[in-house]
Amino acid sequence: MFKKLLLLLFLAHFSFAQGGDAKISGVLLDSTTKSPVEFATLALYKVPNLQQPIDGSMTDEKGKFELKGLAYGDYVIKFTFLGYEEKRSEVISVNQKNINLGQIFIQPSATQLKEVEITGQAAVIEERVDRLVYNADKDITSKGGDATEILRKVPLLSVDLDGNVQLRGSSSIRVLINNKPSTIMATSVADALKQIPADQVKTVEVITSPSAKYDAEGATGIINIITKKNNLQGYSLNVDLGGGNRGGNLGLNGSLKMGKLGFTLGGFGRGNWNPSSTEFYQEGLTPDTSYITRQYGDGKDKMWMGRYSLGVDYDISASKSISGGARMGLFSFNRTQDLFIDELMKVGGTNIPLRNSHLDVTNKMPNTSWDFNLDYLHIIKPQKEFSISTLYSTANSNSSFSRVPFGNGTRFDNDNENKNQEFTLQTDYTSPISKNQLIEVGAKGIFRMVDSKFENRMGNAFVQPGNLDYNQNIGAAYLGYTYSTKDKYVFKVGGRYEYTDISASTLVIDQIRKLNIPAYGNFIPSVNISKTFAKLYTVKLAYNQRIQRPGMQHLNPNENQSNPLRISRGNPELDPELSNNFEAALSAGIKKLYFNFSVFTRFTDNAISSMTTQFEERGEGVTLTTFENVGKSRTSGINLFGNYQITSKWTLNGGIEAFHMVYEGKAPNIDGISLDFSSKGWNLNGRLMSQMTLAKGWQIQGFGYLRGNSPVAQGTQSGWAHYALGFRKEFKNKKGSIGLNAQNFLTEKMKFTSKLHTFQNIQENVDYRYNRGFNVTLNYKIGKMGAEAFKPKKRAKGVQNDDLKDAGDQSQQQ
Known part of the structure; x- marks a missing residue:
C-alpha cells in the first residue's frame, strides 16, 4: 500500500506540472554596454492577473533565458537584477510552440547600489498558526556557547543543568535541525545540542500543535532549530x-x-x-x-x-x-571520579x-x-x-x-x-x-x-x-x-x-x-x-x-x-x-x-x-x-x-x-x-x-x-x-x-x-x-x-x- 501511494504521488507531480508545450526565449542585455546580464531574475505573469507570478527563471552566463511548458495565452515577463531598473515586457501572445523575443535591454539604475544596511530587525517572538518562533540571531549572552544556551531563552521550553530539554514539563519531544532529524538525536538530545554552536542558530520553532504533515512522534511537540544560511551571490x-x-x-x-x-x-x-x-x-x-x-x-x-x-x-x-549535503558530528565526554562509599x-x-x-x-x-x-x-x-x-x-x-x-x-x-x-x-x-x-x-x-x-x-x-x-x-x-x-x-x-x-x-x-x-x-x-x-x-x-x-x-x-x-x-x-x-x-x-x-x-x-x-x-x-x-x-x-x-x-x-x-x-x-x-x-x-x-x-x-x-x-x-x-x-x-x-x-x-x-x-x-x-x-x-x-x-x-x-x-x- 505504501509503495502504491508513493507511485501515485510521483504520477500526480508530472500530471500537475505540465501546463502546455509552448516556449518563450530571448537574451537580456545591458542597454549601455550591450553586454549580457548574467543571472537576472524572470517572473512570468498570466494576463490579466499581474499580481501573482505563475513561473520564473534566471538568465544564464550569456544572458539567455527560456520559459518552457506554457499553455497558449497572453503573458507578461518582469526582469529584475541588482543595480538595474525593473523591466516589464509588453503583452506576449503565445499562439505557437516557439516564441523568440530576441534581444531585451535593461537599463542600469541611476544610483548604483554600493552598500545596503538593514536597520530593521525581526520581533524576538513570532506566532504562527501552529507554532511559536524565537529569533535567536540577536542573542549576545550565548555567544561562544551551544544551542542549549539558546533554548533556555525560548518560551514554553525548559532546559536543565545537564542540557535535557522539556516542552511544557515533558521530555517527550522531537528535535530537528533545519527540518531534518539525525541519529545522534535518537541517542541523546542533550549531547546533540552541545554540537550546535549558538552563533549559528537563526531561529527556534516550537510546534505545540503539529499538523498531519509532521510525524506523529513527539508526544508534546516538535522543536525545529533553523541555522543561519546564505543565499546571496x-x-x-x-x-x-x-x-x-x-x-x-x-x-x-x-x-x-x-x-x-x-x-x-x-x-x-x-x-x-x-x-x-x-x-x-x-x-x-x-x-x-x-x-x-x-x-x-x-x-x-x-x-x-x-x-x-x-x-x-x-x-x-x-x-x-x-x-x-553531508554532515559529520563528533562528541567525546570523559569523567574521572574518586568515589567514597560507606555502608551501614x-x-x-x-x-x-x-x-x-x-x-x-x-x-x-x-x-x-x-x-x-x-x-x-x-x-x-x-x-x-x-x-x-x-x-x-x-x-x-x-x-x-x-x-x-x-x-x-x-x-x-x-x-x-x-x-x-x-x-x-x-x-x-x-x-x-x-x-x-x-x-x-x-x-x-x-x-x-x-x-x-x-x-x-x-x-x-x-x-x-x-x-x-x-x-x-x-x-x-x-x-x-x-x-x-x-x-x-x-x-x-x-x-x-x-x-x-x-x-x-x-x-x-x-x-x-x-x-x-x-x-x-x-x-x-x-x-x-x-x-x-x-x-x-x-x-x-x-x-x-x-x-x-x-x-x-x-x-x-x-x-x-x-x-x-x-x-x-x-x-x-x-x-x-x-x-x-x-x-x-x-x-x-x-x-x-x-x-x-x-x-x-x-x-x-x-x-x-x-x-x-x-x-x-x-x-x-x-x-x-x-x-x-x-x-x-x-x-x-x-x-x-x-x-x-x-x-x-x-x-x-x-x-x-x-x-x-x-x-x-x-x-x-x-x-x-x-x-x-x-x-x-x-x-x-x-x-x-x-x-x-x-x-x-x-x-x-x-x-x-x-x-x-x-x-x-x-x-x-x-x-x-x-x-x-x-x-x-x-x-x-x-x-x-x-x-x-x-x-x-x-x-x-x-x-x-x-x-x-x-x-x-x-x-x-x-x-x-x-x-x-x-x-x-x-x-x-x-x-x-x-x-x-x-x-x-x-x-x-x-x-x-x-x-x-x-x-x-x-x-x-x-
Missing part, C-alpha cells in the same frame, strides 16, 4: 572564536554562490572542562532493620565536540531546485558501620555521526509544490567505564558499542484548490536498525556479554486541509496514519531471546482553529494526538555499573506512549506590547518514566533504575509571555509558566508486591531578558531564568537559577564584533538536589555544578555578496523525523 567566510575559564571554541562557515550553483562548508569545534562533586544518601524502609548507603564523589569532566558540514544546491530553473546497617535507631570502599571510576563516551541528504523541490506556482526528500543517517555512540578499587579488589570494566542507522524516503505535495483553500498530501517510510553490543570484564574474565538487535520500520501517509475565511477564521485539519513493525532480539550469555513486540497502526488526527479580531487579537484552539516511541537510551539493556550500588539499564520491551493534547491561546499586539496567554492539558497512556527498585539479586542496598510504562500521566498548565518595546533601542521580554503534573501507576513494595502509586505536584518557571543598543556599535543584554521544584514519578527535583550578562561591540566596517559574556558569576557553584521516595527506600542525591563562566568572543566576516541579497530562494525541503522519545541522562546515574 558571491562568497563569504564567517570566523567565530571564543575562549574562557571553562572552555574555548573555533568556528568557520563559508559559502559560495555562482548563479544557479551554491556551496556551503562549515566546521565547529569546542572544548569544555569542569570539576564535579556529588553526594548521595539512601535508606531502606525495612521495618526492623534498614540498609544505609552514603556516597561522596569528586571528579573532573572533559568534553570535546565538533560538527562539520558540506552542502550543495542547484537551481534547475526558477521553480525547480535540488540540494544535497540501622538497627533500633543505631547506625552500625559495615564496610567502606574507595573507587577510581572513569566514564568515556565517544560518538561519531554522519548524515547524508538529497532533496528535490518543484514550485509549480505559488503554494503549489511537490518535493521528494531522502536521508541516510548513522551514528556510532559508544560508552565504556572502568571501576578500580584502591587497595585490594578486582577491576571491573564495561564496553558498549552502539550503532544506529536510519534511512528515510519522503514525498509531499501541496496545492491550492481555491483562493482560500489548500490541501497537503504525502507519504513517508522510515527504516531504522539499532545494534548494541556490550561486554563486562571482571579482572581478565569476561562476564555477561550480550547484544540488542532492534529493527523498526514505519510507513506513513497523511492528508491535510486548510480553509481561510474573509472574516479571519483559519481552519487547519488533517489526519495521518502510521504503521509500525518491529523485529527485535537480545543475546545474553550465548542465549538468543526473540522479543515479542506486535506490529501496530495509529490514526492521528489534528485540528487547529484560529480567529483574528480587529487585526489585534487572535484566539486559537487546537487538538492533536501524538505517539512517542522509545529511543535508544530507553531500549539499551547494557548495565551501567560504574557505581556498584546504583545500577541502571534500558528496557527493550517498552511500548510507545500515546497522548491527547488540548490547547487554547489568546495573543495580542497593542502598540509596543505583544503578549500571548495559553492554557493546555495533556493526557498520556503508557507513560515512559525511569523507575528505581531494590536489586536484591545483586546484594543488599543495591538499586536498579530502568524505564517502564508506568501507567498514566496528566499535565495541565498555563503559559504567559510577552515582549515590550520600551524605546526603539531597548526591548524587554519574558514570561511565566505553571504546570500541574500527575503520575499514576504501579510499583513494588518492600515485599515485592505491586501496589498503586500516585505522584503529583506543581512546577513554576519564569524568565526575563532585556537588550539595549547603545551608541557607537555597543550592545548590552541581560538574561535570567528561574525554575522551581518539579515532580517526577517517584519524587521531586529541586529548582535552580541561571543568569547571564553580555556586552558586544560591533566594528566600524560592520564586518565583525567582539564580545564579553558572563554566566552565573555571583557564585562559584550551584546545588541541585533530587529526592526519591518509593515503597522500598528513600534517596537524596546532591550534585554541585560549577557553572561560573567568563568568555571573550570574536566574530569576523570575509567576502563579497551581490545580487538578490534580500530575496532568499526557497530550497528543496528535507526529511523530518520527529518520533523518538529522548531519555536525557536518566539512564546514567552515579
